Amino acid sequence: MSDIAVIPVPADRLPGLAELRRIAIVPALNEEHALPGVIDELRAFDPGLDIVVVDDGSVDRTAAVAAAKGALVLRLPFNLGIGGAVQTGFRFAFEHGYDLAVRVDGDGQHDPQQLGLVIEPVLRGEADIAVGSRFVSMGAGYRSTRTRRVGIRLLAWVVSRIVGQRVTDTTSGFQALNREGIALFARDYPHDYPEVEATVMVFRHRLRLREVPVSMRERGGGRSSITALRSIYYMVKVLLAIFVGLFRRNVVPQEDSL
Amino acid sequence: MTPLGVSIAGAIASFTLVLVVLELIRSHRLRERYALLWLVTGLTLTALSAWRAGLNTIAGWVGVRGYPPAVLFAVGILFILAVLLHYSTVISRLSDQNVLLAQRLALLEQQVERGATEPR
Numbered sequence: 110m111s112d113i114a115v116i117p118v119p120a121d122r123l124p125g126l127a128e129l130r131r132i133a134i135v136p137a138l139n140e141e142h143a144l145p146g147v148i149d150e151l152r153a154f155d156p157g158l159d160i161v162v163v164d165d166g167s168v169d170r171t172a173a174v175a176a177a178k179g180a181l182v183l184r185l186p187f188n189l190g191i192g193g194a195v196q197t198g199f200r201f202a203f204e205h206g207y208d209l210a211v212r213v214d215g216d217g218q219h220d221p222q223q224l225g226l227v228i229e230p231v232l233r234g235e236a237d238i239a240v241g242s243r244f245v246s247m248g249a250g251y252r253s254t255r256t257r258r259v260g261i262r263l264l265a266w267v268v269s270r271i272v273g274q275r276v277t278d279t280t281s282g283f284q285a286l287n288r289e290g291i292a293l294f295a296r297d298y299p300h301d302y303p304e305v306e307a308t309v310m311v312f313r314h315r316l317r318l319r320e321v322p323v324s325m326r327e328r329g330g331g332r333s334s335i336t337a338l339r340s341i342y343y344m345v346k347v348l349l350a351i352f353v354g355l356f357r358r359n360v361v362p363q364e365d366s367l
Numbered sequence: 368m369t370p371l372g373v374s375i376a377g378a379i380a381s382f383t384l385v386l387v388v389l390e391l392i393r394s395h396r397l398r399e400r401y402a403l404l405w406l407v408t409g410l411t412l413t414a415l416s417a418w419r420a421g422l423n424t425i426a427g428w429v430g431v432r433g434y435p436p437a438v439l440f441a442v443g444i445l446f447i448l449a450v451l452l453h454y455s456t457v458i459s460r461l462s463d464q465n466v467l468l469a470q471r472l473a474l475l476e477q478q479v480e481r482g483a484t485e486p487r
Contacts, residue, residue, distance in 0.1 A: 186468060186471050187463075300400070342403075345403065346400065349406070353389060353399070354393075
């Protein structure tokens, strides 16, 4: 469903990528159908990319299909929610000394072919964290319910005002991070609905965030973890977290501070 | 009508609750998820204390004739019940997860020990 003209960058056209220890963090909850495809596509994009699937307490064969595909599997004993699951992946990446991490959701909505676009700014040293945004180019590639779109817009507006840089898609989990980014998120990552708070956190820790336009696909299987009534609760929670967070003193994380 | 002193004391006390909750969130001692109910409690009680005419009207609706601040107590108790019930569900979930963690640890320990003693 990529109707935005986004030209993918293949991995072998990214100078310096081959020398880095790099890992894809794939959070997955009941994604036995979509996950094998995602893993294949990640390998097709870059065969040297390690893949760690964080199984967030799935009740289907998510962990088994991931292991069968040769991915590293971290199996959480119970559901931690997307924030806790993703952070498990960041901790893994941090403790095993990876230089570059990308986050790709296990439901197939992030297209691994477009990873090059997200990795590029980090690789060039222009950003510590690059985020694939659905809205930078205002394309028609992303369909969603109206409530959700309004919510995403509102959060983007609030976050942009706070961080003083235009941020269009604060809910995107399609990201690439360098070592500093990995260290920050390994140490401290929000819960529940983490991307919005994480965006603000990145700026408060003086890391550089860059958005790049991507197109996202329809979900390959499973269900979104966010339903209509819950979005209101999350909205209130996230706004509260952001505003209270403004009164925190933040320090730039050090390598050995975990 | 509610005595002015009661209104002022009620508003100060409930607003202090709001401030304490916010400070607890800020210092990472309380998660937003568990703070929301407390904040709603504090803000509702603050509003009902400060908005004296409103408290009177609500007291009229529920048939409290003599002493409107009784509504404050009722609302406060309701919210405390809600918070307690919420915590009961949280504790239940935590104890389930704790059992699961202990079981997983026992299984892992057994695997590790078997791996250590087995001849190569």
